[in-house]
Amino acid sequence: MVRYEELLPWGRSSTTEAVLEGLVGDGLLQPNTVSSRPVWIAPREERDLKPLSGYIVSLVRLHERRFGVPAGKFVRALYDYYKVELHNFAPNAISQAAVFVALCKGYLGVEAHWDLRVHLFRGAL
Numbered sequence: 001m002v003r004y005e006e007l008l009p010w011g012r013s014s015t016t017e018a019v020l021e022g023l024v025g026d027g028l029l030q031p032n033t034v035s036s037r038p039v040w041i042a043p044r045e046e047r048d049l050k051p052l053s054g055y056i057v058s059l060v061r062l063h064e065r066r067f068g069v070p071a072g073k074f075v076r077a078l079y080d081y082y083k084v085e086l087h088n089f090a091p092n093a094i095s096q097a098a099v100f101v102a103l104c105k106g107y108l109g110v111e112a113h114w115d116l117r118v119h120l121f122r123g124a125l
Contacts, residue, residue: 074112100112
């Protein structure tokens with residue numbers, strides 16, 4: 001049996017530059033066009049992910065499901081409110097946020113707004 005403590009920190013990423021280039025080919029990531037400031041950086045040998053200033057840690061699975069970066073204002077407000085990073089949200093939390101955005105845009109005809117979500121759901125996620 002694996003204890004929770006043994007799972008932290010995460011193990012080394014198995015993602016390679018080739019995998020990320022595949023996402024570029026599928027239109028899910030922007031291509032690196034400026035070598036002095038790449039849009040994305042493949043993980044190296046480090047176990048603890050500490051992104052460079054101006055970069056975030058993202059998961060390939062999120063991009064494969066078209067939930068990439070840059071995230072919209074509503075999603076940025078969501079993870080800013082909870083003081084976490086995007087990859088900390090469980091799939092159900094992401095689904096709930098997507099349903100709220102669809103409700104606002106498709107049914108109410110308004111942009112999803114964080115204050116409306118807090119008012120309706122009292123900040124629960």
